[in-house]
Amino acid sequence: MIRALRVFLIVFFSSHIMAQVPLDSIQRLDEVVLSDIKLKDFANGYKVTVLNDSLLKKNNASFTDLLRFNTNIYFKENGYGMVSSPSFRGTNASQTAVIWNGLSINSQLTGQTDFNTINTTNFNSIAIRSGGGSVQYGSGAIGGSIHLNNTLSFKQHFDNTATLSYGSYETKNVNYLSSYSNEKFSVNIGLDYRDSENDYKYLNTDQSNENGAFQNGSINANLGYVLSSKDVLKLYHQSFIGEREFSGTVSSPSLAKYEDQNFRTMLEWSRFGTKSYSKLKVAHLQEHFKYFGNKNTDNFTFGKVNTYLINYTVDIDLLKDLKFKPIVSYNYYEGSGSSFGNPNRIEFSTTALLLYNPNEKWHYGLNIRQDVTSGFESPLLFSFDMAYDVSNFYKLKLNGSKNYRVPTFNDLYWQPGGNLDLVPETSYQLDLGQEFTYKNASLKVNTFYIKTSDLIQWTPNDSGFWSPENIAEAQNYGAEASLEVTHKIKAHQFSLQGNYAYTVSEDLETDAQLIYVPYHKANINLAYAYKRMSLFVQHLYTGEVYTTPENLSGTFYSVEAYQLTNFGLNYQLFKTKSQQIDVSLKVNNLFNTVYENVAFRPMPDRNFNFQIQYKF
Amino acid sequence: MKKIILSMLAMSLLIVSCSSDDDATPSAPLGAYEDGIIVSGEGSPSSISFISEDLTTSENQIYYNVNNEATGVYLQSLGFNDDKAYIVVDAGTITVVNRYTFEKLGTISTGLTTPRYIAFANGKGYVTNWGDPFDETDDFVAVVDLTANTVISTIPVGNGPEQILAEDNFLYVSHKGAYTTNNIISVINTSSDVLTTTITVNDNPDEMLLDDNGDLIVLSSGKPAWTGDETKAAITKIDMDTNTVSTTLEFSDGEHPELMTYLNGNLYYNLGSSILSITDDATAVTSTPLFTTVATTLYGMAAKDDRLYFVDAVDYTSAGQLFIYDDTSYSLINSFNAPVVASKIYFN
Helix, strand or coil, rough: HHHHHHHHHHHHHHHHHHCCCCCCHCHHHHHHHHHCCHHHHHCCCCCCCEEECCCCCCCCHCCHHHHHHCCCEEECCCCCCCCCEEECCEEEEEEEEEEEEECCCCCCCCCCCHHHHHHCCCCCEEEEEEECCCHCCCCCCCCEEEEEEEECCCCCEEEEEEEEEEEEEHHEEEEEEEEECCEEEEEEEEEEEECCCCEEECCCCCEEECCCCCCEEEEEEEEECCCCCCCEEEEEEEEEEEECCCCCCCCCCCCCEEEEEEEEEEEEEEEECCCCEEEEEEEEEEEEEEECCCCCCCCCCEEEEEEEEEEEEEEEEEECCCCEEEEEEECCCCCEEECCCEEEEEEEEEEEEEEECCCCEEEEECCCEEEEEECCCCCCEEEEEEEEEEEEEEEEEEEEEEEEEECCCHHCCCCCCCCCCCCCCCEEEEEEEEEEEHHHHHHHHEEEEEEEEEEEEEEEEECCCCCEEEEEEEEEEEEEEEEEEEEEEEEEEEEEEEEEEEEEEEECCEECCCCCCCEEEEEEEEEEECCCEEEEEEEEECCCCCCCCCCCCCCCCECEEEEEEEEEEECCCCEECCCEEEEEEEEECCCCCCCCCHHHHHHECCEEEEEEEEEE | CCCHHCCCCCCCHHHHHHHHHCCCCCCCCCCCCCEEEEEEECCCCCEEEEEECCCCCCEHHHHHHHHHCCCCCEEEEEECCCCEEEEEEECCCCEEEEEEEEEECECCCCCCEEEEEEEEEEEEEEEECCCCCCCCCEEEEEECCCCCEEEEEEEEECCCCEEEEEECEEEEEEEECCCCCEEEEEEEEEEEEEEEEEEECCCCCEEEECCCCCCEEEEECCCCHHHHHCCCCEEEEECCCCCCCEEEEECCCCCCCEEEEEEECCEEECCCCEEEEEEECCCCCCCCCCCCCCCEEEEEEEEEEEEEEEEECCCCEEECEEEEEECCCCCCCEEEEEEEEEEEEEEC
């Protein structure tokens, strides 16, 4: 694919560009395709894991499940399909940044992203960048960041994929992806609709998940146009409209309902010079929710934030081995909601990234950022990273950074309680990575330490209501290992991919493990393919989590450890040069395990999903 | 042999019952939770704790231990009638248990919407319901058939009915106002199950009790300053013969008591975690505390037999605490672990 693109670009630039062709452009292939180049070029000392589109298309899993089974990230999901928030290296939900084509899309209201409001099939790749990334990605990138990427290539093609699936609990999914481009114009569109009664049985009881139905639709539309030999214009858009019932707990039914509407649009203009390359981005993001305490009435509370953003960056080759990338960004946030009037916030940030690659073995990065924000002071942020290729088999990576999480609109303006004296949470982190590669096997081992101060916590105050304050301090440390092995014997292909994480996340005042952070989490994926058939088995282990600060075990104090297995089978019914039909069957919770992810909120029993996919 | 023991037992019972003239009929223990203190916690997870009357034993999550199921979110209150306890959960259910064993006997699961408190009169149960808390016009008191455990009718009342107190054939309902505010006490005749009158008091009336003179005492918290429209809290005395206010003792601005209890002619209330008291004939409230409890977040209080009981919701996520104080020396007698967001104290 990359090679084909490269060939194409050579052809493209040589045939369409007059006299002085900037030869550098050929090396700038990734800049054309990707919107977020930082993730590739300015993250040498970081562990970056990429889940590619074939996995996204094949799996037909929720974003939460995809990451739960394929990465070290732990999720706290309030029952299947309900609000789902990550804990990345033991940090809390507002300390993981979600990045859409280079822009942070964490809610300005809660500081976090609800992972069940994102459908993954419409993205070309999802990358997980471990470690602090606030310098590059702003507020919330403390434990790490998760990147949703759409790519636009200018290689002549026209590909379509239509997918239909049906499964237990009347779960229906229709998805259509189309991608077309010629030399000047590139477009890719993804449409997705899913709908589920989600009324799974609570195992070992006579109850079921009564108020848990959901339906949502999303549209991703991305366009690219080559204006001239030096200029490319791109437009990215994503809409998500969802409606969910909020299920109750095992002993309490619920009547609540939640509606999400998220719209994201970004226009990007790239300009290629001989020694530099610049990008101007203008974007509008809108998040809007409505909460109905009783779905049978019209009474609701709401929150809405519009974000307007303008961002300019230049990549400059100062020397052959020294790259400099300044970024300036202006964000304007305007909110409205039932509980906080119409506040707004202005944020101006300047960032400088420096990349030094003295030779093929050594890579260094040094980054700094300063924000100027209305309402509170932001700290000076920095990060450094280095990578050293010790040998062909062994690579060392090191990064350290200071990161932050700014107070949200809820923290600042909620009535009553909002506290205008808050300062951002700040965090220092250090991460040492080792990568071993041998033939078709790779092993990544990381150890990390994070210390966060001024953690914002809502506590009851003397006036009889809750108010947030910068009071807590926490430290997280632990180790992660990821193993990947592929093997081929004649027509038999095997692959194994596994992750394990040990995470300590302590409140520094009490030395107690924070709630909803498991000490141990592991997953393993085994796949086998032979000719037209392929199958996989996924297994997940999640350790016990405490649900109260006292670190006691038992029904009222913790959620038990659980193991979960999924199984999938895929068969290629039909294949020609230009067409292909695949059918697949997936069994989730193969062994009908009784488990909870959040206390008193049972998760689904064994369930099935049948999928048919047509590519043309 | 068995017969001999039984007859000896019977004989001894006879002797005991003959020798004691105040206890009517002595009996075998009714259940593990017969004599003691019951503390309920909103959660989540919600739960109920028991502490024996002699304070020697305590047990958390008693409902779960007996029935192997949880009590749901959010456990608002408990009500007691004869040998039954009624566990009122906001989500819309009431679980009926034997009050001495806590064994589940049944549930009332239809006809309730955001139920708050239950009282008993005329052989029926009466449950205050907010309805949809956003709707100020759908609030009601549900009438419960205590044999069938079903809601048989509803009595529409004003916004945000909270605590409910039965006296003879009448019910008194304080209207704290659910998500907003209210300032009335509804009076319901349980012979006809109709709302007979409403009595206006200061804003946000919640706790109610009967004093030794047979007057109804109501604690109104007033609207706090952060609402931008502060109103005064008050202790109001209501003459239950005429259903009119006889005395209103107002607090100063900035003072918003939320809890109240009564013991030996003293009315106790709180300001934050400090405890204050006035006598029946007081003509003004006091701002001078008797003592300050060790509670971080004082969330409930009760009194019995020369002891004052307080529950602490702490940070609303950790296990709560029950503190027991002597009512004359105001010294801490004992403390126990209590449910998460411990809120109510009852005596069995």
